[in-house]
Amino acid sequence: MLQAPRLTTSSICLLLISLQSPVNAQNATTSVEAESPWLVTPTVSSDPKLGTTVGFVLGYLHRFDEQSNRSMFTGFGTYSDTDSYVMGAFADTYFGENRHRIKAGVINGEIRNEYDDFLGTGETAKTEDSIEMLFFRYTYLFGENWYLGGQAISSNYAIGADGMLGGVLEQIGLVGFDSNGLGLAADYDTRDNIRNPTRGRRWVIHNFAYRESLGGDESFDAYSSNFVDFRSFGNQHVLGIQVKGRWTHNAPLGGYSSLALRGYTRGNYLAEHYTHIDVDARFHIKGRWGAAIFAGLGCLYGSISDCNNSEDLYPAIGAGIIYTLKPQAGFVIRAEYATGEGDNSAFYLRLGHPF
DSSP, X not given: OEEOOSOOHHXXXXXXXXXXXXXXXXXXXXXXXXXXXXXXXXXXXXXXXXXXXXXXXXXXXXXXXXXXXXXEEEEEEEEETTSOEEEEEEEEEEEXXXXXXXXXXXXXXXXXXXXXXXXXXXXXXXEEXXXXXXXXXXXXXXXXXXXXXXXXXXEEEEEEOOHHHHHHHHHHTOSEEEEEEXXXXXXXXXXXXXXXXXXXXXXXXXXXXXXXXXXXXXXXXXXXXXXXXXXXXXXXXXXXXXXXXXXXXXXXXXXXXXXXXXXXXXXXXXXXXXXXXXEEEEEEEETXXXXXXXXXXXXXXXXXXXXXXXXXXXXXXXXXXXXXXXXTTTEEEEEEEEEESTTOEEEEEEESOOO
């Protein structure tokens, strides 16, 4: 495991995909005419390492045909007290009687990080990270609940630092790079409602082959798997379980896998491979109000035997409040607090469930 600057190509790619609001694949005929197609909500995150970040999400729902789910077009922007910003726009579209799905997006940002203990040296440091990225995924319904297709990504990622720190970053390989990749994607989904599921499963597996021949600076491979299972219990309560992993081959440090549990700053800890299990219990309280408790355990490793070492294991636990913003469309807002080992902790106000 390596503690490293927080912005990585892998972490921004995960951010881009996770910010897209998926649409119900099983309830395409559910009526939402009574609700406005517009969605506006603030977002907030705060942790002791990165500071406080505030922002917004603006979304618009549209149905291309009566048999297809409503597509979602979103834009977002964030600004932090370290004078950092990230902005982006996304499309999550469904058409052709739900046979076709396209996810696409663009991100631009400047991230200024401040470290009290840079890479365990005891020295304070400041870095400035830049990111520009384009993402596109197309999948087609090939069988019952199975979508198969391909994806592409192009990113320009750079870390800037002055003086001795710049030399340190260069020596350990954290200087950023241009990367272009192509890959395949498979998506199996039986959830009853993708935005706010109460039962069913989803398993997404995909890869990116980053190649210099595609115009990038590096050639390496990244593979990802995300399995979730939802079960109802009691009076409208839901138990969600996620098993997620990312594995790399010949990746530079900027392409390593990042710890992705709530309570930790994404990109702050890196290794070649990563796996976690995350359990999220969602309780209905009254009307639109609910609550959640959650716990997870992640491992960053070079070989699976590293997960026998407690230094490579990262626990997380937390709780929060859930408010259903648009019942018919399944949108929720979650305000939650999560804590991990050491001084890792964070508060979030965000749109949608974490999975």
